[in-house]
Amino acid sequence: MRPAARCVTPSVHPATARSRTAWCRRQAWLAGCDVRYGTRAGVDEVLAEHPDRVIVASGAGRYQPDIPGDGPPVLHAWDVLDGAGVSGRAVVADWGGDWTGLAVAEVLAARGVEVRLVTAAVAVGEAIHQYQRNLYIERLDLAGVEILHHLRPLRRDGDAVVFEHVFSLREVRLDGVDALVVSAGRSGDTALFEELQERGVSVVRVGDALGARSFEEAIREGTEAALGAVPAPAAVH
Numbered sequence: 254m255r256p257a258a259r260c261v262t263p264s265v266h267p268a269t270a271r272s273r274t275a276w277c278r279r280q281a282w283l284a285g286c287d288v289r290y291g292t293r294a295g296v297d298e299v300l301a302e303h304p305d306r307v308i309v310a311s312g313a314g315r316y317q318p319d320i321p322g323d324g325p326p327v328l329h330a331w332d333v334l335d336g337a338g339v340s341g342r343a344v345v346a347d348w349g350g351d352w353t354g355l356a357v358a359e360v361l362a363a364r365g366v367e368v369r370l371v372t373a374a375v376a377v378g379e380a381i382h383q384y385q386r387n388l389y390i391e392r393l394d395l396a397g398v399e400i401l402h403h404l405r406p407l408r409r410d411g412d413a414v415v416f417e418h419v420f421s422l423r424e425v426r427l428d429g430v431d432a433l434v435v436s437a438g439r440s441g442d443t444a445l446f447e448e449l450q451e452r453g454v455s456v457v458r459v460g461d462a463l464g465a466r467s468f469e470e471a472i473r474e475g476t477e478a479a480l481g482a483v484p485a486p487a488a489v490h
């Protein structure tokens with residue numbers, strides 16, 4: 254019998270908590286969903302299934318700004334969370350104040366790296382719930398992570414990174430940097446959604462594909478879309 258729903262995914266998001274992923278897998282299994290791992294959904298593959306409705310939850314990609322200059326190597330926070338090597342003294346430049354900068358600072362400190370967490374936000378973890386933020390700040394403080402606010406990276410120079418105060422535009426030079434780790438947010442992956450819409454398919458997008466957000470929002474949007482509560486938007490030409 255044809256399953257009521259199919260889900261294709263090439264991977265599990267590296268940031269997704271294992272226990273949450275296991276719970277979601279079990280729920281999908283209990284619901285009789287045909288889940289296909291290691292499968293990338295392109296327009297042709299989706300159309301071959303003759304779906305009545307498509308929900309695109311393709312997530313978001315990394316945003317990596319260019320930080321010019323001749324200086325410390327630049328690493329993306331996701332690569333460091335995946336195990337990329339950093340030693341000595343690291344500066345984490347956190348643009349948005351979400352989980353990523355906090356998580357990467359904590360992981361590096363646990364590896365014995367000397368960490369300065371520099372955020373352009375008004376407060377570290379500005380974009381996350383205070384209960385999570387306060388616990389991160391407690392752990393970072395105990396791990397010896399130095400926190401600086403209101404600074405965005407401008408350029409690299411020797412063993413330094415030059416930042417700019419986002420309000421006063423004053424330049425602030427941080428010396429003694431062995432690695433610059435950048436966490437600059439996520440941008441929605443909308444290619445599949447737009448291609449399907451162009452082909453006249455009834456399609457909605459949910460989660461980070463709409464723009465960076467949280468697990469809770471992504472799960473709620475996916476649930477509502479599956480229940481048919483979200484009308485398919487008209488194609489824009």
Ligand SMILES: Cc1cc2nc3c(=O)[nH]c(=O)nc-3n(C[C@H](O)[C@H](O)[C@H](O)COP(=O)(O)OP(=O)(O)OC[C@H]3O[C@@H](n4cnc5c(N)ncnc54)[C@H](O)[C@@H]3O)c2cc1C
Pocket residue numbers: 261262263264265266268269292293294295310311312313334352353356442445459460461462465466467468469471
């Ligand atoms: C470091 C980090 C920490 C975070 N911590 C938290 C937290 O503590 N709490 C919280 O609420 N949120 C957190 N978030 C945000 C949360 O991870 C996202 O909001 C959530 O994962 C979005 O879910 P999603 O299903 O929309 O996208 P994703 O979880 O990114 O899943 C999209 C999936 O679709 C797959 N995919 C893409 N294109 C295709 C295709 N063509 N065919 C098949 N599969 C495809 C991708 O490989 C990916 O597996 C964190 C994010 C990061 C980066």
